[in-house]
Amino acid sequence: MKFLRQFQAIIFLMLLVCPSCLRAQENVTTTDDPYLWLEEVQGDKALDWVKSHDEATMQAFQNDTNFLSFQKEALKILNADDRIPYGSYRGGYIYNFWQDEEHVRGILRRTTLVEYKKTEPEWETLLDIDKLNQDEGKSWVYAGSYSVPPAYDRCLVMLSDGGRDAVQIRELDYSTRSFVKDGFYLPVAKSGALWLDSNTLIIDTDFGPGSLTESGYPRIVKLWKRGTTLPEAVTLLEGEETDVSASAYVVHRPEGNVMYVSRNVSFWESKRWLVDEKMEKTEIPIPDDAEIETFFKGYMIVRLFSDWLGFQEGSLIALKTSDLSAEDMQSRIELIYAPDEISTIKGVSTSEDYLLVSILNNVKGKLLYFKLPVTGERQWRKGEVRLPEAGSIGVQSTNNFTNIVLVTYEDFLSPTKLYLLQDPESNPEEIKSLPDWFDAANMQVAQYEAKSKDGTIIPYFLVSKKDLSLNSQNPTLLYGYGGFRSSQTPYYSRMQGKFWLEKGGVFALANIRGGGEFGPKWHKAALLENRQKSFDDFIAVAEDLIARKITSPRNLGIMGGSNGGLLVGAVFTQRPELFNAIVCQVPLLDMIRYTKLGAGASWVGEYGDPAIPEQRAFIERYSPYQNLKPGVKYPQALFVTSTLDDRVHPGHARKMAARMEELGNQVYFYEETEGGHGASADNIQRAKRHALEYSYLVRMLFN
Numbered sequence: 001m002k003f004l005r006q007f008q009a010i011i012f013l014m015l016l017v018c019p020s021c022l023r024a025q026e027n028v029t030t031t032d033d034p035y036l037w038l039e040e041v042q043g044d045k046a047l048d049w050v051k052s053h054d055e056a057t058m059q060a061f062q063n064d065t066n067f068l069s070f071q072k073e074a075l076k077i078l079n080a081d082d083r084i085p086y087g088s089y090r091g092g093y094i095y096n097f098w099q100d101e102e103h104v105r106g107i108l109r110r111t112t113l114v115e116y117k118k119t120e121p122e123w124e125t126l127l128d129i130d131k132l133n134q135d136e137g138k139s140w141v142y143a144g145s146y147s148v149p150p151a152y153d154r155c156l157v158m159l160s161d162g163g164r165d166a167v168q169i170r171e172l173d174y175s176t177r178s179f180v181k182d183g184f185y186l187p188v189a190k191s192g193a194l195w196l197d198s199n200t201l202i203i204d205t206d207f208g209p210g211s212l213t214e215s216g217y218p219r220i221v222k223l224w225k226r227g228t229t230l231p232e233a234v235t236l237l238e239g240e241e242t243d244v245s246a247s248a249y250v251v252h253r254p255e256g257n258v259m260y261v262s263r264n265v266s267f268w269e270s271k272r273w274l275v276d277e278k279m280e281k282t283e284i285p286i287p288d289d290a291e292i293e294t295f296f297k298g299y300m301i302v303r304l305f306s307d308w309l310g311f312q313e314g315s316l317i318a319l320k321t322s323d324l325s326a327e328d329m330q331s332r333i334e335l336i337y338a339p340d341e342i343s344t345i346k347g348v349s350t351s352e353d354y355l356l357v358s359i360l361n362n363v364k365g366k367l368l369y370f371k372l373p374v375t376g377e378r379q380w381r382k383g384e385v386r387l388p389e390a391g392s393i394g395v396q397s398t399n400n401f402t403n404i405v406l407v408t409y410e411d412f413l414s415p416t417k418l419y420l421l422q423d424p425e426s427n428p429e430e431i432k433s434l435p436d437w438f439d440a441a442n443m444q445v446a447q448y449e450a451k452s453k454d455g456t457i458i459p460y461f462l463v464s465k466k467d468l469s470l471n472s473q474n475p476t477l478l479y480g481y482g483g484f485r486s487s488q489t490p491y492y493s494r495m496q497g498k499f500w501l502e503k504g505g506v507f508a509l510a511n512i513r514g515g516g517e518f519g520p521k522w523h524k525a526a527l528l529e530n531r532q533k534s535f536d537d538f539i540a541v542a543e544d545l546i547a548r549k550i551t552s553p554r555n556l557g558i559m560g561g562s563n564g565g566l567l568v569g570a571v572f573t574q575r576p577e578l579f580n581a582i583v584c585q586v587p588l589l590d591m592i593r594y595t596k597l598g599a600g601a602s603w604v605g606e607y608g609d610p611a612i613p614e615q616r617a618f619i620e621r622y623s624p625y626q627n628l629k630p631g632v633k634y635p636q637a638l639f640v641t642s643t644l645d646d647r648v649h650p651g652h653a654r655k656m657a658a659r660m661e662e663l664g665n666q667v668y669f670y671e672e673t674e675g676g677h678g679a680s681a682d683n684i685q686r687a688k689r690h691a692l693e694y695s696y697l698v699r700m701l702f703n
Contacts (some may be wrong), residue, residue, distance in 0.1 A: 035658050039597065039651035041643060046654065050643070053669040054659065057638075057692070060668065061590055066698050068497050071691035075101075077437060077494045078683040083431045084418050085121075088397045089113065089404055090154030096123070104682045105129035106142050108157070110174070113404070117420070117431045126177050127157065139674060141681045143167045149252035150401050155186065156201075162644040163676030165599070166190050184226070184667075190208075190217050194250050194547075196259065199226040202248040203233065207293075210241075215602035217245035223263050223279065236279060237261040244602045248275075251295045253400045254352060258295040258321070260284065267605035268305070274321070285324060293348035295321065296355055297372055301336070303345060305520045314339045314519040316348065316357060318380070332650040334378050336370055344519035346487060349395050351403045354424045356395055360392050362447075363459060363489055363517050365393035367407065369424035372422040384423050388414075390445075392489040397537050410492040412463045412507075413440040438497030445490070450544035453536040456513070460541045461490060463507040468550070475701035476506040476551035478542055482514035482534035483563035484606060485523045499694040505701070508545060512537035514563075528608045529618040534571045542571075542578055557581030557701050559693070562648055562677065563588065563606075569624030569656065572635060581700035582637035583693050586645055586677055589652040591623035592616065597649035625656050630663050638668040638696045640689060668696060 040046045042247075061067040076397035079100040087096035099106040108127040115121040122134060129142050143158040153174055158167040170192055171183030184201055191205035204218035205211075207230075213219045222233035239246035244264040251258045259275045264363040269288035272282035284292070284300070287308050293301045299318040301601060306313050309330040316336040322431060323332040338358055346365070347358040355370040367385040374381070387393055391411030396418065398405050403423035409417040417433035421427075446462045468474065477500060481488055488509050496507060511517045514526035523596040526534035542558070545551050556579050560568040565587020572582050592610045608615035608674040620626060628634070637660070641653040650671060657669040670692060680689050 001147070019062040033593075033655075035655040037144055038654040038658060039593075039649065040083075041650060047643075048559035049658070050650075050654065050671045054671060057670045060281050061692060061695055064695050064699070066499075067691050067695035070694050071687050073498060074495060074690045075683060077498070078531075078687055082435050084408075084416060084434060085116075086396055086408075086418070087404060087406075089399055090147050091150070091401075091403070094316075094397075095126075095145075095147070095153070098123075099683050101683075102129070103130055104684065105133060105140065106682075108142065108145060108172075113420075124177075126174055127172060128157075132159075132327070139672070139681070140168075145172070145384075146194060150254075151198065154180065154198075156195070160676060161188060162674040163642065163678060163681045164644050164646045165676060166646060169193050184224070185411040186230075192247055194216070194248065196223070196250055196257070200224065202236070202250060202259065204247055212237065213241055213243050213245055213601075215244050215599060215603065217599075218597075219243055219246045221246050221248045234279070236275060237263065237273070237281070239263040240265075244605075249292070253297075253350075255297055260292065265548060267603055269605065274324070280515075282324070285329070294350050296350050298322070300324070300333075301350075301355065303348065309333065311335060311339060311409070313521065314591070316345055326555045328460060334373070334380065336380050336557045337382075338369065339519055341540060342518065344487075344516060344522075346489075346516070347395065349398045350400055351398045351405060351424070352399060352401060353403055356385075356398060356405065356424060358393055358395055360489065360517060363461075363487070363511050364390050365409075365489065367393045367395070376647070383425060385421065385428065387419065387428060390490075412461065412489040412492065413443055414492060416492050422525070434492065434494070437494035438502050440497065440501075443501060444468075448544065448548075450537075450538040450540040452513075452533070454533065456533075456537070458513075458537045458540055459511045459517075460544075461511075462545075462550070463501060463509075463554045464550075465501075465504065468506065470549040472546070472552040473555055473703065474506045474551050475504065475555045475698075475703075476508060476545055476557070477697060477701075478508045478510060478545065478556065478558045479564075480510040480512050480538045480541075480558070480560055480567055481562075481564040482510075482512040482538065482567050484514075485516035485520075486563075487511075487516045489517075495690045495694065499690070500697070503698065503702070505697075508541065508551060510538055512541070512567075527606065528615070531607065531618070532622055534567065535574065535622060538567060538571050539575055539578065542575075546578075553578050554580050555701050555703070557583065557697050559583040559585070559697075561585030561587070565589070565648075565652075566591070566624070570622045570627075572625045572637065573624045574622070576632055576634045579635050581697055582635050583640070583697065584637055584653065584656075585693075586642065586648050587639070587652055587656070588648055588680050589623075589656040590625040591619045592626060597651055598645065599647045600649070625652070625659060626660050628656075628663060632661075632663075634660060634665045636668065636700070638664045638670070638693065639691065640670050641673065642672045642676055642678075642680075644674055645677045 003031040073610045085096045087094040093110040095110045106129050107125050109123040109125045111121045111123045134599040141163045145155045145157045147155040157172045160167050168188045169186040171180040189206040194205045204221045219239040221237040224233040249260045262270045262272045264270045272284040276441040289305045291303045304315050315338045318334045342362045349356045371381040388409050389435045395406040396406040407419045418432035419428035420431045444466045450458045558568045565584045569589045610616040639653040641650040657667045680686040
């Protein structure tokens, strides 16, 4: 549930004025920005500009043999029947959302666990999004669903119009495979809704004027009973307009349910209250930057992001809910796991009897399990799930009413495998695997280190042919993110393998500061006024690739999306001579106006507030849009964005491209009309975007 709530509301992830004349490079006000009109998402003039640039970009690639073959192959990969149908195990069924050539927008379906293990399971279709769109004349995109525990006989379905973060929520009955007549329904908004029981929802949505925060998210949480109208819902919590959002969480377990509400006062800080059966609130006395992972057998499980009561940041601790008001609370806290210098917690989940903790050790995955201490002891019993090493491990499904777990393993060259565990102590059973989508027999993976500007050692992965020539001429793609505690780990990419590695390209994945690869300190090192460290780290990896004679500026390209779009935008404006290709996806680029665009105001805790002079000063130094300079030759970048992205506003990419053209630079620009922050709503659009990006990279970086 926690992940779902973050997907709906926070995923804000998955997140200077224009000196257009640059007279003496002096600061100017936003009224001097000649491209403000491009911020009008659906403005006629802006859309005409988008259309002409889309057409120019596609005209440049429509006859490119790589683009044509990549597009065809990408669609084949995306629609392939032998993909793993990832799903969640609930009440005896595996629930899966599936898109293919026949189901362009997709179907929500289910099957039994016995059937699921078969090569070709029999599926029961619960909701057909293509048929729904046909019936309603809409362009709905499936944005997730949440079944009511423990019966799992119905769910709340989230439908996005064209891929926006804002969703419409409807109640679906699995037995009738139809929406419940007069059932729960919320109109399109950036809403959250979860089940307290089969007849009660806890909701946060747009309740009308004054009910949203300055970031555009709900600030009021209410309890809504079946059979009552939305205005009759009872208020549980009201946040402030200056908060990022207000939200609620319900953990359903055999031993009883736990609910708490939260004022998310900034992106990284929250104040939380337990809510009892009488709907009375008790404040939870933990640091504002700590994260409640879950509740488990009478314990509250908390991850620390700063030192607290003798426990180090990054630790996972447990405290009985009955001890939350104890005067000697410190003595009652139990340590579950404390990472070392090269380890960090990646995620926490629970089954009926186990606490599962996925960790990174030098950016490679491990999965630990913990059981309650033996009576009279405080040490939780620990074990490790037996899975391959050196790659990434993902917990796909756990359920608090069973010990069955679904887990994946993948690395850069090994196709993803899905394992079934009857419980975390059992031997994993491989039940699904991707086929080999590219020939990796002559490929290798290495892990190198680069030294950043301040002396910090930055690790990165390198994927290449085994017979790689150190001749400084290898086409190399460097990817990074560096923000929001997001860790970049090994992964199996069919597109990258087929369109880049097989052609002789080299891929590098940088583990720069701002991410979560080495715990809270790694993230904090590049927060706010220290953001430049993230850019310095990325530049250091690029320079290390050149120093090792793997590549050269002529053959080096970079790619990043969202916050990663800001990353590549900042480094190519600071070091344009270092790169020859830039793939800048759904990016943040105008950091002086970012709080006024999309969900930008919610990210002040990550970047700072440009309305505060001392914070504006450090943001101005790196904001890509404001740091474009006349007389400088920039690489011919490719900007990819979406008209319906209501998280990162398309104006960022539009304005950056327009300003670069004004300064005499050539750019490629492509804006998908749908797709939201993912820049595509279905496999046809995804295939086109992948083909465009990789054919551009081949054109720019291969001699």
